[in-house]
Amino acid sequence: xxxxxxxxRFSVTLVRQQATMFMSSSTKTIAxxxxxxxxxxxxxxxxxxxxxxxxRRYSTTIMKPINTALPDKGARRTSQSGNRNxxxxxxxxxxxxxxxxxxxxxxxxxxxxxxxxRQAMYQQPVxxxxxxxxxxxxxxxxIGGGSGGLSCAKEAVAHGAxxxxxxxxxxxxxxxxxxxxxxxxxxxxxxKKLMHQASLLGEAxxxxxxxxxxxxxxxxxxxNKLVSSVQNHIKxxxxxxxxxxxxxxxxxxxxxxxFVDPHTLSAKLKSGDRTITAQTFVIAVGGxxxxxxxxxxxxxxxxxxxxxxxxxxxxxxxxxxxGYIGLECAGFLKGLGYEPTVMVRSIVLRGFDQQMANxxxxxxxERGIPFLRKTVPLSVEKQSDGRxxxxxxxxxxxxxxxxxxxTVLWAIGRKGLVEDLNLHNAGVLTHKDKxxxxxxxxxxxxxxxxxxxxxxxxxxxxxxAVLAGRLLARRLYADSDLRMDYADVxxxxxxxxxxxxxxxxxxxxVKTYGAEEIEVFHGYYKPTxxxxxxxxxxxxxxxAVAQRSGEQRVYGLHYLGPVAGEVIQGFAAAxxxxxTIPTLMNTxxxxxxxxxxxxxxxxxxxxxxxxxxxxxxx
Amino acid sequence: MVVxxxxxxxxxxxxxxxxxxxxxGNNPVHVLFSGGKxxxxxxxxxxxxxxxxxxxxxLKKAAENSHFVHVDVGExxxxxxxxxxxxxxxNTHLIFLPTLLRWKSxxxxxxxxCSNKDxxxxxxxxEE
Numbered sequence: 001x002x003x004x005x006x007x008x009r010f011s012v013t014l015v016r017q018q019a020t021m022f023m024s025s026s027t028k029t030i031a032x033x034x035x036x037x038x039x040x041x042x043x044x045x046x047x048x049x050x051x052x053x054x055x056r057r058y059s060t061t062i063m064k065p066i067n068t069a070l071p072d073k074g075a076r077r078t079s080q081s082g083n084r085n086x087x088x089x090x091x092x093x094x095x096x097x098x099x100x101x102x103x104x105x106x107x108x109x110x111x112x113x114x115x116x117x118r119q120a121m122y123q124q125p126v127x128x129x130x131x132x133x134x135x136x137x138x139x140x141x142x143i144g145g146g147s148g149g150l151s152c153a154k155e156a157v158a159h160g161a162x163x164x165x166x167x168x169x170x171x172x173x174x175x176x177x178x179x180x181x182x183x184x185x186x187x188x189x190x191x192k193k194l195m196h197q198a199s200l201l202g203e204a205x206x207x208x209x210x211x212x213x214x215x216x217x218x219x220x221x222x223x224n225k226l227v228s229s230v231q232n233h234i235k236x237x238x239x240x241x242x243x244x245x246x247x248x249x250x251x252x253x254x255x256x257x258x259f260v261d262p263h264t265l266s267a268k269l270k271s272g273d274r275t276i277t278a279q280t281f282v283i284a285v286g287g288x289x290x291x292x293x294x295x296x297x298x299x300x301x302x303x304x305x306x307x308x309x310x311x312x313x314x315x316x317x318x319x320x321x322x323g324y325i326g327l328e329c330a331g332f333l334k335g336l337g338y339e340p341t342v343m344v345r346s347i348v349l350r351g352f353d354q355q356m357a358n359x360x361x362x363x364x365x366e367r368g369i370p371f372l373r374k375t376v377p378l379s380v381e382k383q384s385d386g387r388x389x390x391x392x393x394x395x396x397x398x399x400x401x402x403x404x405x406x407t408v409l410w411a412i413g414r415k416g417l418v419e420d421l422n423l424h425n426a427g428v429l430t431h432k433d434k435x436x437x438x439x440x441x442x443x444x445x446x447x448x449x450x451x452x453x454x455x456x457x458x459x460x461x462x463x464x465a466v467l468a469g470r471l472l473a474r475r476l477y478a479d480s481d482l483r484m485d486y487a488d489v490x491x492x493x494x495x496x497x498x499x500x501x502x503x504x505x506x507x508x509x510v511k512t513y514g515a516e517e518i519e520v521f522h523g524y525y526k527p528t529x530x531x532x533x534x535x536x537x538x539x540x541x542x543x544a545v546a547q548r549s550g551e552q553r554v555y556g557l558h559y560l561g562p563v564a565g566e567v568i569q570g571f572a573a574a575x576x577x578x579x580t581i582p583t584l585m586n587t588x589x590x591x592x593x594x595x596x597x598x599x600x601x602x603x604x605x606x607x608x609x610x611x612x613x614x615x616x617x618x
Numbered sequence: 619m620v621v622x623x624x625x626x627x628x629x630x631x632x633x634x635x636x637x638x639x640x641x642x643g644n645n646p647v648h649v650l651f652s653g654g655k656x657x658x659x660x661x662x663x664x665x666x667x668x669x670x671x672x673x674x675x676x677l678k679k680a681a682e683n684s685h686f687v688h689v690d691v692g693e694x695x696x697x698x699x700x701x702x703x704x705x706x707x708x709n710t711h712l713i714f715l716p717t718l719l720r721w722k723s724x725x726x727x728x729x730x731x732c733s734n735k736d737x738x739x740x741x742x743x744x745e746e
Contacts, residue, residue, distance in 0.1 A: 236724035246740050
């Protein structure tokens with residue numbers, strides 16, 4: 001108990017996140033519960049106070065009794081090191097927290113959200129970096145020209161640093177390669193969203209008939225045209241990125257970097273090797289899809305790295321993996337008229353709210369995408385007709401089956417690209433295939449940082465990397481104290497019926513606060529525009545996971561329906577601002593929209609009442 | 619040596635591009651669109667005036683046997699018409715003058731960037 005209480009000075013979020021990474025689940029639950037209690041009794045009084053330092057001090061004072069009520073020094077110590085990288089020397093910052101709070105409190109908003117990281121973001125003194133222009137080629141070398149690396153490099157230059165950014169793409173086993181910009185632009189969010197859009201448009205054309213448009217029933221997609229449109233867009237983004245780098249005076253080096261020593265990098269370029277020294281490094285190399293270790297996987301399978309530039313129609317496709325990438329690919333392939341099948345080893349959308357995940361899967365099944373559940377692939381063989389014979393096993397029954405596909409797409413997860421970096425030469429430790437960093441994105445080596453998908457235990461999302469990279473550059477070169485808040489990041493799964501969420505899943509909320517402390521508001525709804533074309537409304541569903549008593553804080557929002565990302569983004573800002581259920585209920589909706597369903601939530605799961613809607617305007 | 623072509627107006631431009639595509643499809647073609655000049659040789663488009671010397675200077679960085687087409691788009695009122703064919707052509711989709719682009723490629727610079735020596739050289743040298 002004492003251990004967890006000590007932690008309370010950094011906001012619940014920190015505990016929640018760090019707990020996920022380092023603590024056992026039992027500790028985590030206790031931590032969260034006690035923090036909840038702490039929050040209710042001590043943080044509430046200042047909710048509506050005006051921002052000023054006086055009040056910051058006040059909040060520090062009222063927190064103090066809790067902090068000092070800790071008898072066990074050993075426990076304190078444990079919780080501290082639990083928050084850091086293993087083996088890393090603890091900075092003085094955390095120990096001297098109480099004394100330093102008032103100094104660093106100037107920028108601190110008086111607001112304390114139960115799961116926002118603001119306390120942690122501001123309270124500890126930021127390590128100040130050495131002056132610029134040392135005896136190195138560059139002040140900063142960023143390894144990786146993706147979302148995180150580019151934003152960090154550009155921001156660093158803007159604050160006067162001499163910066164080089166390395167980017168190199170190893171071709172996939174079937175030879176797909178791409179330009180600067182990283183996963184998101186080239187083989188991730190951007191082409192995915194475009195193909196999703198292509199698929200939605202096909203759907204829209206069918207609906208158009210019901211709305212009075214005279215359309216040919218025989219519409220069919222031209223895969224090659226789609227691919228070339230998508231690739232042209234990507235290539236112009238690549239060009240704009242290169243122009244931007246040149247314009248902002250970031251030296252772009254198209255080479256594969258690996259460490260020679262802690263301050264020296266060797267870059268493999270087309271023109272030969274080049275040695276580069278720098279005072280500071282940021283590792284932002286990102287990740288790539290994994291291949292399963294079964295016969296034929298690498299020879300005959302493709303991944304999302306290949307799909308968006310595939311020079312032939314995918315045809316009947318086996319999508320192995322039911323994470324968001326697998327589901328999104330299966331979704332747009334279906335919409336484009338191909339026949340995807342999703343193979344699921346255990347659960348759908350791991351890490352997401354499982355009720356929502358299962359609704360997403362059910363909505364895909366309703367659209368005619370078969371799911372092979374509890375199934376793992378055994379082998380892929382190429383038949384004489386060129387098609388692929390896949391053998392697979394049901395892990396529950398042990399039954400072995402097979403089917404023939406035109407394309408096998410591996411979407412079983414992604415691995416960090418630590419291999420080529422020769423990190424041991426720099427002394428940087430890895431964790432699995434990722435790199436662990438502290439709350440300032442520092443690795444175990446003080447002048448080497450990491451941002452983006454390569455860091456361990458944080459959301460692998462472009463905007464997260466972009467902001468983390470930018471904030472890091474500002475701390476390094478612009479005297480900023482602001483840290484990245486990895487909590488409550490909204491995200492969307494672009495399945496045919498889209499799913500977006502922000503904050504905690506229902507199960508995480510239950511785990512953190514206890515089932516008795518949680519109220520879940522939910523409801524099915526009928527989008528107005530679904531009636532005329534008689535689209536299925538069966539899976540249009542929203543829910544809010546909230547604190548049961550007290551202020552009724554909203555811990556998480558979940559939305560399944562059209563344009564989910566557009567719906568949830570604004571609510572994400574609300575949630576980060578401390579949204580409560582009463583506020584949500586007092587918000588007037590925009591009619592007729594689907595987003596307004598969040599303002600109409602009135603049925604709790606606990607009540608057992610039917611969450612299906614009566615009529616539109618009741 | 620870079621082969622330079624000067625054309626005036628949309629029809630001349632389309633004809634020239636067709637001719638280059640059929641005649642010499644493999645070598646890169648760079649196209650500069652700028653505002654027309656009056657009888658004194660002065661353009662109504664100040665950024666075009668600024669860009670021109672920079673671009674002509676940087677041309678030496680362009681690939682051997684590549685083409686450079688300088689397109690005089692025409693008078694200001696013609697260009698300002700939102701239905702101006704230069705704006706509507708899917709291959710040009712012009713929004714700004716000047717625009718420097720590589721024909722049917724992603725490389726494109728517009729406005730003030732056309733007078734940035736670094737960026738213009740990058741356009742001519744770019745191999746991706």
